[in-house]
Amino acid sequence: MAPFFQGLWESIFTPGPTPTLLVATNATFAALQVILAALVFATYSLHFVVLSVLSASLWAAINWFARELKEHQLQEEEKARRALAARPPSATSADDSETEVEATKSTASLRKGPPGPASVARAVAASSEVEPAETQGELKLRVVEEVQSPSQGHKSGVSTEDEWEKVSENENEKDR
Template identity: 45%
Template sequence: MASFMEELWSSIFTPGPTPTLLIATNVSFAALQLLLFVLGLATHSIHFVVLSFLCAGLWYSINWFSQEVRAAQAAQEAERKKEAETDAEPIDGKKDSGTVDTADSETETESFAGPTKGSKSSAVATGSNPASARLQPTERDTKKRSRTGGDSSGYGSTDSEWEKVEDNKA
């Protein structure tokens, strides 16, 4: 029992439906169904019948979802194995480990390794603007910022202005 509780605790932090978590879920729903059945017999209330149907629907949907997640994980694993097999056998017999396939890449740089000493990055070499250059403030932006009166928070009002307003009212 102690090992089951340890496995249950660790399965909470594991992505996807683990067998331990599914066992605990199914046992909990079975206990809830039994309790609703006993309460329904004891009170003869329609509410417990409705709650039992809702519980059964939720129980079924959780198990269905976990089966779908397992099927999706199996499909992804099969795709990864297929990709690994095709990547293991390069067409021309040579494999460059430092570059990325550019057909699916949307980045400006095309290699994992950073620029080496004495070389320019591929973004500069291709003539495109690097992201840091595009994010620099323009002259118009700096003029707009200087109008805030030196307040670094961007909020234009100060306590002294409120004091001036109060003095004008008096």
């Protein structure tokens, strides 16, 4: 039972529907349907019938989506295999920026299937080896010139609270 939960935990971080995740989803929906059926027979309530229909619809939609996604992935892999087989190994186009090592890695990853936690960890470790970009200059603070105009009135450079205090002072003077 422990390997199942470990696989379930790892499948959360793996893109796409994994077999472990689909088993857990189907088991959960089956348990929900059993509980809703028991509640329908215990209460004869129409609400539980509606909930059961909604739950069954969602269950069917999730399984349909998982099947469609799997078919799409198989089609994409087949297209990639055909494109790889159609391209001669010695011919490279001018637009192809992949090196021979990268091309070998990508074809190997196509054969293996979806990446596992170990390959993701290797990719993260490889990406952390990149050097940070150099700073190109220092930041300079701009000096704002205060220009008094009749429309602006007195401008406060400290905070908005000062402005509100001035507004309230002006209102107090008007009331007097």
